[in-house]
Amino acid sequence: MSGRNKRRRRQPRQDVDPLKDWVPKTRLGQLVKEGHVNSLQEVLQQNLLIRESEIVDVLFPELQQEIVDVNLVQRQSDSGQQKSFRITVVVGDGQGNIGIGIGKAPEFVPSIRAAEARAKMNITPLRRGCGSWECRCHDPHSVPFAVKGTSGSVHVTLKPAPKGTGLVTADVGKIVLRIAGLKDVWSMTKGRSRTSSNFAKAFVDALSQTYKMLPPQDWATAGVTES
Numbered sequence: 001m002s003g004r005n006k007r008r009r010r011q012p013r014q015d016v017d018p019l020k021d022w023v024p025k026t027r028l029g030q031l032v033k034e035g036h037v038n039s040l041q042e043v044l045q046q047n048l049l050i051r052e053s054e055i056v057d058v059l060f061p062e063l064q065q066e067i068v069d070v071n072l073v074q075r076q077s078d079s080g081q082q083k084s085f086r087i088t089v090v091v092g093d094g095q096g097n098i099g100i101g102i103g104k105a106p107e108f109v110p111s112i113r114a115a116e117a118r119a120k121m122n123i124t125p126l127r128r129g130c131g132s133w134e135c136r137c138h139d140p141h142s143v144p145f146a147v148k149g150t151s152g153s154v155h156v157t158l159k160p161a162p163k164g165t166g167l168v169t170a171d172v173g174k175i176v177l178r179i180a181g182l183k184d185v186w187s188m189t190k191g192r193s194r195t196s197s198n199f200a201k202a203f204v205d206a207l208s209q210t211y212k213m214l215p216p217q218d219w220a221t222a223g224v225t226e227s
Contacts, residue, residue, distance in 0.1 A: 022054045032058050040097060040125055056091075056099075056120035065091045065116055066175045069196035073104070082106070088197045089115035090204070091123065092179035096140070099123030100176075100204045102197065126180060127210040131160035139163070141183045145213070149206025152198035153191040158206050161186045172196050176203040 024030045028048045031037040032055050040059060043050065050056065056063065069088035074081050084106050092098040101118025105111035129144030130137050142160040149156045156173075161184040167174045169187040177185055193199050 019054055019057055024052065024054075026051050028052075029055055040123065044125070050121045050123065053117040053120040056123055060093045060097065060123075063091055063093055063120070064179055065089055065119070066179055067112070067115075068172050068175055068200045071197075085111040087111045087115045088200060089119045090176055090179055090200060091116065091119040092181070094179065094181040096128050096181055097123055097125050098176070098180040098204060098207060100201055124204075124208050125211050126207040128181060129160070132162045132184075135160075135162035137163065140181070142185055143182065143207075143210055145210070147206045147209040149202045149204070149209060151201035151205055152195065154193055154195065154198045154202040155190040156199075156202040156206050157188040158203075159186040159188075160184075170199070172199050173203050176200050176207075180207055 022029075022033065024033050028037065028043065028050065029052045037043060037046075038059070043059075066089070067087060068090055069086075071086040072083060073086050074083050076082075084104050085108050086102065086104050087108075088100065088102050089112065090098065090100050099119040099122040101115045101120070101122055103111045103114030103116070103118060105114055127144055128140035128142070130139060130142055131144040131146075132142060135142075141163060143158050144160065146157065146159045149158075161168070163184055165184040165186070167177050167182070167185055167187075169177065169185070170189070170193065173187055173189075189199075191198075
């Protein structure tokens with residue numbers, strides 16, 4: 001049998017870790033790769049900015065992503081009409097961390113990667129709890145108190161709900177709340193909610209407001225004494 005007719009045996013594909021060859025370009029990236037920073041809380045305490053998406057890949061190895069909006073935009077140039085994809089992606093770990101980003105590119109896959117990278121660099125923590133007077137449990141299944149968020153003409157109000165209520169909102173809101181790790185939330189929306197990008201950003205803005213206030217049930221863990 002000639003060499004041309006011989007079947008070549010395929011070598012088993014080895015999974016290549018992209019973080020193995022990652023060369024950090026920022027001080028925070030060096031601290032994360034060397035193991036000096038191991039959580040997002042440490043990043044916030046040191047007032048450092050995340051400028052590399054690989055930092056989030058190291059801190060959150062099981063990060064999830066969801067596409068919430070896909071648009072085909074056009075612009076007129078000297079050579080004619082140029083089309084590009086505008087995609088909105090939400091990332092989260094289901095444990096109280098979420099980020100949103102928008103990416104543009106002439107092709108579909110590069111636009112997703114650009115949106116995912118920006119969402120990772122915009123990741124922010126949120127505070128979960130049970131602020132419903134009908135439930136009074138200690139499980140972090142809802143928001144600890146009512147919060148409001150805005151983006152463009154969209155205004156969103158999130159209120160804590162008792163267990164078993166579910167996510168009472170539209171499909172885009174359900175994606176954002178589910179990837180953030182929430183199970184029971186009531187929501188009220190005003191404005192042009194058909195714009196999925198602004199709708200999702202308003203939800204993320206509302207969830208980020210939960211981290212700007214410390215509820216009484218968390219005073220003991222934070223070392224705050226009641227006067």
